[in-house]
Amino acid sequence: MEQQNDVIARYALIDREKNLSARAEGIAVGLTVGSWTDLPRATQERVEPFRGRIEEIRTLDVIDENRVRAEIAIRYPMINLTDQIAALLTTVFGKLSMDGEIRLVDLTLPSAYQAKFQGAKFGVRGLRERLSVYDRPLVMSIFKTCVGQTLDELAFHFREQAQGGVDLIKDDEIFFHEAVPPQVRVKRYREEGLRLEQETGRRPRYAVNLTGPVFQLKERAKRLQEVGADLFLFNVFAYGLDVLRELTSDSDIQVPFMAHPALAGAFYASAHHGIAAHVLLGDLLRLAGADIAIFPSPFGSVRLAREESALLTERLRAPGPFAPLMPAPSAGIHPGMVPLLVAEYGEDVIVNAGGGIHGHPRGAAAGGKAIYQALDAVRSGVPLNVAAETHVELYEALAKWGEARV
Template identity: 55%
Template sequence: MAFVVATYRVEAARDSLEKIAEGIAIGLTVGSWTDLPATQQAEVASRCGSVEEIRVLEETSQGTLAEIKIGYPEENLTDSLASLLVTVFGKLSMDGNVRLQALEIPDSYRRRFPGPQFGAAGIRQLIGVERRPLIMSIFKSCNGQSLSELAHAFREQALGCVDYVKDDEIFFDESLAPSIERVRRYGEIAREVAEMTGQRTRYAVNLTGTLPELFEKAERLVEAGADALLLNVFAYGLDVLAALARNPNIKIPIFAHPAVSGAIYSSPRTGIAAPVLLGDLLRLAGADVVLYPSAYGSVTLDAETCRTLVERLRQPSDIHRSVLPGPAAGLHPGMVAQLYRDLQNECIMAAGGGIQGHPDGIAAGGRAFRQAIDAMEAGEQLEDAALRHRELARALQRWGVKA
């Protein structure tokens, strides 16, 4: 029998840990045990969770910090991520002093989910970039602007030779610039600019709306020529992402935005650890790119958490493709050396203000990122490359170099 094994971090009296573990194992699977007649115990025994391990980490002023591993029979679960979440953390999440730290998911259960359609390698093949890190520019002003104003901003970003431009995740009001019209207009601009620069910039459109119209809208955006979909996964739900990834009519990459996820992962004592939430679960559900707060910018995860998260996205698997990590939030060209050192070339660097805020304009901001990446690929210091490239030099003057 296959089991999903969940690791929880709890802080409690040492002599209560075994009782807590047994309570979790039973409460999240069969609900009760000692109150059941012997015949019913035999009937549900295969569905009962099991205590795999109790490991003491340290003694604290509040008691004992420990990790508890519980195994959940796969047969309790369905092909819905809701069933997984409710089983391993549903009512337990309301306890107030427990954190879901890790998930070990058997291959038999992973196969029940779509995983990324493209993943890192597929996106590279799709856009024709074999090695270097990718660059994504972010619209930092969307609401209240007309289609012509937005189209001008898209053109400037495309002139910066970025690989992707994505909507801001807060762009929901389409009264002035419907998403279908944005897709068509930006596609025209991308083709025009590509004739000048030799590089085609692609657009990740924010998928918004109510259910079930969301899925119909996604298909219409694909038909209109959308290059990628951006989804606020934790606002809409993991199973929405999985349904999009399973849809045979949606053959474009899906970029997962982490909005709302901070309410789930940010506490060290409660919630779900970021590598599980943004790593394991998003990969299972079918994200091709996962955006996350880098360890360097304005909204951050700590370096160790980022490292573990990226490992989960990239972990070799015969079942699901690896996901392209998308560090974001406060990035600028002066951070490229550090990003490159920590992530190598297999990532997409997402920048808003670090491109839009360049002293010489948006296009110069995109080119500065490209120049910084080209320097890293050539084994050159950013400061040396800046001697030959005005855009990079001006960016380093504006933001400095983060070593």
């Protein structure tokens, strides 16, 4: 067998130690050829190249006198897989995901398998080139008032956020209502942005929520691109990873994709079930071709464990055939968190704030300015409380939210 062409999946599970070998063999066989010992010898020889094999069985710790926590690694021949992420996930974790306390904690994908995918069209470098911002973290604001608004009201909110100097403004992921159609919003916001660019020399880019029936998404994306869409926000786990892959691999769609993690918690949040966040939001988003990965930071209102966040970020940036993705740690971000975010993620990160911009006492424009003042302070080695002495927007942001500590 050509082991370098095997996909290796690692699982954390709880079981009796004496059951581990049989459990591992059941996974290896059950997710590939279905059965083995009951097959005639001639059939065994014919299906041998398709059979999964045990790579490793390792006991991690003892829970009680009857159970242990263990890790099992299984090799899956690449011959079993097509270039659909659905085939990969169904093979390595399909029915197994329903078999008690078991969690997919890692995937090793051979280069021959990764070569079937394109990865990000833009990634970190392409996104920076589009924005002409090369030497600092990017700043993104979120529409927090969208449903039930008129076009003029939405344009007002766009303008208010833009006046804070943010690089990106994205729709809220819940914005599916089309009383103000997305192509109308794209056109109007582009006009507002160009008007601001004439005044200040800077224009924020708008990430429109790409929604609609699945089989219409490509055409919708192309129409939005024609009227000037800068980026697409996409609810990848609601629509499906292969849907994102189909969109990003279309050569006629030349717009970066921002993957939103809505529903992802149903997959990664349990300690004993589901798929680890660095696999789900890291490895799989890279296969699907996302350019930006939104995920909970370790510091905000919805948190990802710091160790898992670090591993996820490592996966987003790992060398290989795909362009690195831009991480956007999110949920409850405000100006007082900027030092933590830069220390944790470096310069290649999006500071993504919703309430931390809109909730500023002086409004959204001041909220954006406070983020930049915090960034300038961090990059200059100045403590935030010192910088706040000469920057009223930062001062008032710290008075409201404080400075976050680990």
